[in-house]
Amino acid sequence: MAAGMTVSSKLRGLLMQQLRGTTQLYFNVSPRSLSSSAQEAFKSAPEELSGHNYESIQVTSAQKHVLHVQLNRPEKRNAMNQAFWRELVECFQKIAEDSDCRAVVISGAGKMFSSGIDIMDMAKLLQPPGDDTARKAWYLRDLISRFQKTFTVIEKCPKPVIAAIHGGCVGGAVDLITACDIRYCTQDAFFQVKEVDIGLAADVGTLQRLPRVIGNQSLVNELTFTARKMMADEALDSGLVSRVFPDKDVMLNAAFALASEISSKSPVAVQGSKINLIYSRDHSVNESLDYMATWNMSMLQTQDIIKSVQAAMEKKDMKNVTFSKL
Numbered sequence: 001m002a003a004g005m006t007v008s009s010k011l012r013g014l015l016m017q018q019l020r021g022t023t024q025l026y027f028n029v030s031p032r033s034l035s036s037s038a039q040e041a042f043k044s045a046p047e048e049l050s051g052h053n054y055e056s057i058q059v060t061s062a063q064k065h066v067l068h069v070q071l072n073r074p075e076k077r078n079a080m081n082q083a084f085w086r087e088l089v090e091c092f093q094k095i096a097e098d099s100d101c102r103a104v105v106i107s108g109a110g111k112m113f114s115s116g117i118d119i120m121d122m123a124k125l126l127q128p129p130g131d132d133t134a135r136k137a138w139y140l141r142d143l144i145s146r147f148q149k150t151f152t153v154i155e156k157c158p159k160p161v162i163a164a165i166h167g168g169c170v171g172g173a174v175d176l177i178t179a180c181d182i183r184y185c186t187q188d189a190f191f192q193v194k195e196v197d198i199g200l201a202a203d204v205g206t207l208q209r210l211p212r213v214i215g216n217q218s219l220v221n222e223l224t225f226t227a228r229k230m231m232a233d234e235a236l237d238s239g240l241v242s243r244v245f246p247d248k249d250v251m252l253n254a255a256f257a258l259a260s261e262i263s264s265k266s267p268v269a270v271q272g273s274k275i276n277l278i279y280s281r282d283h284s285v286n287e288s289l290d291y292m293a294t295w296n297m298s299m300l301q302t303q304d305i306i307k308s309v310q311a312a313m314e315k316k317d318m319k320n321v322t323f324s325k326l
Contacts, residue, residue, distance in 0.1 A: 056084035057091060058109070062256055065102040065263035067095060074110025079118035080172050082125065085150045092153040099325035102263035102270065105255045106180065107164040116171025116194060147204045151179040155278060158271035160262055164255040165189050165241070166248040175202065178209035181274060182258070183241040186251050191230040191240065193223045212281060214238045264319040266304035267326040
């Protein structure tokens with residue numbers, strides 16, 4: 001009790017000093033003017049990450065607290081095969097529990113981000129065994145639910161996930177990026193809700209998340225019913241992506257600089273923000289405020305607040321502040 005009161009008293013004193021005119025100076029950081037150290041961070045050679053051994057994806061430690069998840073079937077345009085649907089779940093479950101990781105960048109190897117589902121590889125799975133309609137339906141429902149989990153696990157992962165998209169982002173790849181928190185793309189990128197062209201309705205997240213991402217139901221309907229391509233400029237104008245870059249290298253540098261900036265902040269603050277943003281998206285304002293109050297009644301007691309305020313008052317770079325693992 002006494003220790004708690006001491007912390008609270010110290011925090012009040014620091015906050016009062018901070019509010020007397022210094023807050024804006026140190027917390028008004030633009031994502032377009034990231035520190036030079038953050039921009040340089042991606043240039044160091046990535047480290048292979050132990051414990052992440054997969055056929056369809058590659059996971060590397062790009063820099064401190066930042067992981068790079070790369071779709072890694074370039075010869076197949078990163079088409080999503082059976083291994084992918086299983087491995088991405090395992091990958092992000094491990095990332096969610098990795099106390100060293102604070103941000104993730106996901107990209108595609110080769111000439112494009114992803115061409116979507118690998119029809120040839122998945123053909124057998126899409127043919128239910130037996131001849132009883134009810135049992136076939138039960139099998140397919142279970143299969144679709146498992147596929148949905150592949151991208152929901154990204155959304156549920158408390159670490160912010162930045163999608164870096166170049167070239168084509170087709171079909172299932174749109175499902176994937178709409179489950180991410182931030183989306184960057186290159187000028188040559190295009191996005192295509194392709195499912196109607198192969199005779200089905202998109203069923204692993206696009207129809208549920210895309211309307212919330214871009215906030216334009218008419219445009220979502222148009223893209224879904226026609227399977228037309230949305231080019232990079234339109235994606236930026238609609239809000240699907242937040243920035244467009246001239247090429248893949250420039251985009252990846254920016255994505256890793258952003259990830260570095262995010263990872264320098266308190267993980268309690270960042271991960272709590274992600275969880276509450278998603279909760280608020282799916283609930284009323286009053287419900288979300290109540291959830292937030294309940295959340296912060298414990299999280300406001302973190303030492304990260306004192307460390308952040310002290311760093312701001314002392315004009316320290318947040319990258320020099322050491323936050324405990326989470």
